[in-house]
Amino acid sequence: MKQLRDLIIPRKDLQDWDDNITWVKDGSIYITTVPELTKANPVYTSEVNYHSKNLFHLKELPLELANKFEFEQASRNALLNSIPNSNVRLCRVAKMDLNYVAILTNNCNVTVFDPAGNAVVNLDEPDRSVESRAYHSVDWSPQDEYIAVGNEMNEIVIFEMKQEDQTVKFNHFKTIQLDAGIENAWVTNIKWYENGRILAVLSNNAVYCINERNWEASLISSPGRYKIIDIQIVGENYVVISMVGVILRVDLRTMNTFHLETGLKSESKIIPIINTENIILLSNNSSCKIDIGASTPTISNDDVISPYLEKKFKKWNDVWNEFNKHETTLSIYGISLSPDKFSVAILYNIERVSIKYLITSERQYNITFIPLSDNWKISRFAKGFAWYQTYSIYNNKLPIIENAVDTSSTKFDTNTDFNSYLKTILNDEKMNYMRFFNFTREHPKIDVFRKTIYEYAIANKDLFTNDLDIACFESLASILHLDCPIHLSNSIPIKSDFIQESFNFGSNSDNPDVITAEGGNNWRRCSVTLLPILTTEVKICPMSKQRVISLEQSENLNEFGWFTRTLLQVFNDVSVYCGTDMQ
Numbered sequence: 001m002k003q004l005r006d007l008i009i010p011r012k013d014l015q016d017w018d019d020n021i022t023w024v025k026d027g028s029i030y031i032t033t034v035p036e037l038t039k040a041n042p043v044y045t046s047e048v049n050y051h052s053k054n055l056f057h058l059k060e061l062p063l064e065l066a067n068k069f070e071f072e073q074a075s076r077n078a079l080l081n082s083i084p085n086s087n088v089r090l091c092r093v094a095k096m097d098l099n100y101v102a103i104l105t106n107n108c109n110v111t112v113f114d115p116a117g118n119a120v121v122n123l124d125e126p127d128r129s130v131e132s133r134a135y136h137s138v139d140w141s142p143q144d145e146y147i148a149v150g151n152e153m154n155e156i157v158i159f160e161m162k163q164e165d166q167t168v169k170f171n172h173f174k175t176i177q178l179d180a181g182i183e184n185a186w187v188t189n190i191k192w193y194e195n196g197r198i199l200a201v202l203s204n205n206a207v208y209c210i211n212e213r214n215w216e217a218s219l220i221s222s223p224g225r226y227k228i229i230d231i232q233i234v235g236e237n238y239v240v241i242s243m244v245g246v247i248l249r250v251d252l253r254t255m256n257t258f259h260l261e262t263g264l265k266s267e268s269k270i271i272p273i274i275n276t277e278n279i280i281l282l283s284n285n286s287s288c289k290i291d292i293g294a295s296t297p298t299i300s301n302d303d304v305i306s307p308y309l310e311k312k313f314k315k316w317n318d319v320w321n322e323f324n325k326h327e328t329t330l331s332i333y334g335i336s337l338s339p340d341k342f343s344v345a346i347l348y349n350i351e352r353v354s355i356k357y358l359i360t361s362e363r364q365y366n367i368t369f370i371p372l373s374d375n376w377k378i379s380r381f382a383k384g385f386a387w388y389q390t391y392s393i394y395n396n397k398l399p400i401i402e403n404a405v406d407t408s409s410t411k412f413d414t415n416t417d418f419n420s421y422l423k424t425i426l427n428d429e430k431m432n433y434m435r436f437f438n439f440t441r442e443h444p445k446i447d448v449f450r451k452t453i454y455e456y457a458i459a460n461k462d463l464f465t466n467d468l469d470i471a472c473f474e475s476l477a478s479i480l481h482l483d484c485p486i487h488l489s490n491s492i493p494i495k496s497d498f499i500q501e502s503f504n505f506g507s508n509s510d511n512p513d514v515i516t517a518e519g520g521n522n523w524r525r526c527s528v529t530l531l532p533i534l535t536t537e538v539k540i541c542p543m544s545k546q547r548v549i550s551l552e553q554s555e556n557l558n559e560f561g562w563f564t565r566t567l568l569q570v571f572n573d574v575s576v577y578c579g580t581d582m583q
Contacts, residue, residue: 001395003308006366007052009347012038013360014333015089015106018267021334021347021367024093026581027385029056029336029345029367030101032088036060037103040367042385042580044439044543048392052369055389063088066122067107072130090137094144095381097574099581100161100168102147108134110149112170121170123149123159132157137190137200141212146173148198150187154178156200156210156217178208178217191231197252199231199239207231207241209252220250221257232270234292235277242268242281249292260297262288269332273304273372274341280305282346284332305344308370316350327353333365337372339386340379343393344370369393375400378432384543384580387432388439401433412452414459418566421456425449426574435578444544444577446527447480454480457563461485466561467492468531471505473563475530478510491518495557496534503532528571529564539582541575548572548582 012033014020022030027042040056048054065086090104099115110123124133135157137150147170148158160173178200179185189201196212205228207221221228221241230242241248244267249258262268264283271280277293280302287302287309313330321328334347346368369389376390377399391397412424425431431448438444454476457464464470470486477484491504501517509515514522515532523532527546537553540546551560551568560568575582 001371002050004048004050004052004055004369004393006312006368007040007056009033009038009058009365009367011361011363012365013363014365015087018269018332019090019334021336021345022091022093023336023338023345024099025095025097025339025382025386026099027055027339027382027389028093028099030091030093031334031347031365031367032091034087035085036062037088037091042389044385044388044580052367052392055385055392061117063103063111063113063117064119065103065105065111066109066119067105068109068122068124068133069107069130092138092140094140095142096144097383098144100144102138102140104135104138108136110135110138110147112147114168120168123147123157123170125157125172129153131184136186136188139190139192139198141192142194142196148190148192150190150200152184152186154182154185154187154202156187156190156198174215176210176215176217178202179206179219182206182223189228189231191233193233195233195236197233199233201228201231207239207250209239218255220252220255221248227267229267230270232272232279234270234272234279238277238292240270240279240292242270244268247281247290249297258297260290260299262290262299264288269335271305271335271337271344271372272341275373282332282335284330304372305346305370308368309346309348312368313350321352329353338390338393339382340376340390341381342371342373342376342379342390344372346370377401378429378436380427380429380432383432384575384578387436387579391436391439399433399436401429412455414456418456418460418562419570422566422570425452426570426579432579435576438544438577444546446576449576450476450480453567454482458485464561464563466559466563468529468558469561469563471503472529472531472567474505475515475525478505479512479530481510494532494534496554497557499534501532501534528567528576531564539572541577542580542583543575544577546575546577 015032015034020032029040031038039059039061041059043057045054067086086105086107088103089106092102094100101113103111112120114120131152134152135149140147146158146160148156150156156176158174159170162169186203187200188203191199198210200208204223206223208217209220210217226243232240234240237252239250247260262281264286266283266285268281268283271282278291281288287306289300289302290297330350332348336345349365371394376394434448457473464486470488474484487506491502493500493502503517515525516522526533526549528548537550538547539550548571551572
C-alpha cells in the first residue's frame, strides 16, 4: 500500500517527554512543541496526491498557562517552581464533540481550554495540601462528563463538567484512594476507556484498575523496580503492561498474570490492532507483533509498522549517509492512534549519532501515518475530516459497511423531540456513510437527509404554526417533489441588519440553491432551512462551502419557530454535508 508522505514539523523543539502527539475526533493533531503548542488543523483538498501536507495546516496555539503554585511555599516539592515559565507537558483533548483541551504543565497544573483557546479553569482544590494539588497525569472520560487527574498522594481526583448559566464549570466529584499504605506515590499515568475502566500507574510502578460502575480500585500489578513504559487494554479482558524487555498480560476476569520476555532493549510503546487481540510493540530500535489473546502469547515479526519505518530509515541513509560513514538512529517522540483506531501517527526523526548542538530553528520532526488494517469503516469515534484522513491513508479505499446501504430502510422514530431526532441521524452509521461520499463527489448532496427531515415534518404537521417553519416545510416538499399539507397564504418578510425582502414560498421554484424575492432579486438559500440568506453573518461548511444562517446573528431579527430554530441550533455547529465543525 502506497504511503502518504510525512507531515513535516519544522523549526520546532519538543519537551523531553515521550507522549508528544494527540490525534482527536475531528481530525486535529496536537503536538507538544515549545514554547508554543502546535496544532495541525484538518483541511480539505480534493487532490491529496499522497502528501499529508494537503490534509493538515500547521498553526501555533499561544496558550496562557497559569501556575497556581507561583506564590506557594513549596519547600517540600522542588518541582513546583523550579522552572519559572510554564510549558506544556501533556495534552489531552475531550473525546467526543466538545473539543475542550486539558493541558498538563511542567509545574503540575492542569488547565482546561475551550476550542477558542480561552482558559476555562485551572483545576484545583485550594483547601488541600500541596501534594494533593500537584497533578502528574490527566485524562477525559469517554463521554466527556468527567476529567480525572492524578496527584502525589496515590489519588485520582475526578472533576465533573457541568453547564451552568451558559458557562462550563468543573466541580469536584470524587477522590479515589489507590493505596493508603504508600506514602507520597505519584499517579504518573491515567487512561480512561470506553468500557468504563480506568488504568492508573503509580511512581512505584504499581498498576491499578478502577471500575466506573462502583469506583473501586483493584491492584492488578504490584510495585516493582522496573519502570512501566506503557499500558493498554486489549480486547475486552486483557491489560498489557510494557517494561524494558518484558510485557505483562493481566486477565481481568481471573486476575492471572502472564510474563513474556520480548528481547527489546529499549522502551517500547503498545499499539493495539483494531478488531483483533494483537499488539505491536514499537521501540526506537525494533518492533514485534504479539497475539495477546492466545493462551500462551508468542512473539512474531512485525509486518504492519516495521516495513514502513525500515523503508524510511533506508531512504535517509541512501541520501545522507550513502557510504555508511556514520551511525544513524531513528528516535520516536510520540505515538497516537487515529480516533477510529484504524491508523497510527508516529512522531519521529532520523539523525546522525554525534555530539552536536542544534538551535530550535535547525530542528525538524516528521509525522508518518500508517494503516493498521486491510480495511476500514466509518466510526462514531471519528467525524468529518477524520474520515477523509483515513480514506487518504488507505489509498482512497472506500470504507466497508456491515449492512448494505439501503436508504429506503433508513427510518427514524418521529415521536421523539426534534433535537434528539437530528442527533440520532448524525450518529447513524448508514447516514454517515452517505455523508462521507460527499468528500469524493464533485457536487455534495444531502437529499437523503432532507427526506428524513421531511418525514419528521409530516409526522408532526399539526405543530407547525410559525411562518418560517411553514416556509421551510414548503421548500423541503418543493425541492423533494413531494406534497406539503400546509401552505402560507401570503408572502412573508425576511430581515437582516440592513435589508428586508418579502418572499412567496408557495410560488417559488424548486431550486435548492437560489430563491427569488418579490422584488425580483435572487438570494442564496440556507442549505439547511432553505430560507433566503440576506446577510454575510453565516456559518460555512469547510468542505462543501455551503452556507447556513447563523442563529446567533439572526434570531433577534427573525422569529424562528421550533422547527427552523432546532435545525440551526444543531447545524450551526456541525456540517450536515460531511460532519465537520462549521466555520
